[in-house]
Amino acid sequence: MGEASTRLAVLGSPIGHSKSPAIHSAAYGVLGLDWSYERFDVPQGGLADFLASRGQGWRGFSVTMPLKHEARAFASTLAPAASEIGAVNTLVFEGAEAGAPARGWNTDVTGFVAALNEAGVLSAPRVRLLGAGGTAAAVIAALPSLAATELSIVVRAPERAQGMAALARSLGIEVEVLTFPEFDALPPEARAAELVVNTVPGDQDHIGIDASWVQGAVLFDVLYDPWPTKLATRWQSAGGRVVSGLELLLAQALVQVRLFTGRDESEVLPREAEVRSAMRTAALRVSE
Structure with a gap:
């Protein structure tokens, strides 16, 4: 799978207002990654069907309300914070194939x-x-x-x-x-x-x-x-x-970027200061 085929998205409902596509796209642009980041309206109770129907090339998903508890059930393993509070806002797949298992995180x-x-x-x-x-x-x-x-x-x-x-x-x-x-x-x-x-x-x-x-x-x-x-x-x-x-949105999204790019929660990104600045600019632009 080449870099251009790597897909990410935010899932939730309602989701049309989400700033995540703009924020994440800005981050991957700075990192030189030709990754797509989309949004999908997935209602409560619909996460399992959505994930079961996904195809190849998915790296992971950001998960927002009302799906954070459903996402916990889907994760094959849980990071400590996600296990402790019983809610997952980040799913990272172990491979690009459609049936790859996911690790659940809570970057909030x-x-x-x-x-x-x-x-x-x-x-x-x-x-x-x-x-x-x-x-x-x-x-x-x-x-x-x-x-x-x-x-x-x-x-x-x-x-x-x-x-x-x-x-x-x-x-x-x-x-x-x-x-x-x-x-x-x-x-x-x-x-x-x-x-x-x-x-x-x-x-x-x-x-x-x-x-x-x-x-x-x-x-x-x-x-x-x-x-x-x-x-x-x-x-x-x-x-x-x-x-x-907005500060929480940006901070937790930065941690998601670390996870989606194969790093740990606390592992600093290359050019992280520039990544943070680009994410903030994108979020403020969406607000205008």
């Missing part, structure tokens, strides 16, 4: 830490996590790398967060689950944290913001489209720092 974990480190956040003992969706598990799995010891998971329905809480406890992190009204009612010192992570889509108007909460804290809003979110705008207006979900 590594990408989350990398994006925060890039923003100057090297540790965060106290973390407040808003929401308990799919990305939340990757956030929790990343917390030991940030020396986190205390976590509050703030949700609308506490029963949905029990699995996340169990994951945090298994990592040695003290955790409590609160509703948004319960969290808003806490005194400022009890809400204080070094890091607040938002995974809640929508307007987020129910989330109370005040200067005493944002002081000394960084908000990592994993959403990026549209940007800025209302929460990010209100956070900045109250004097707080914000890291955009």
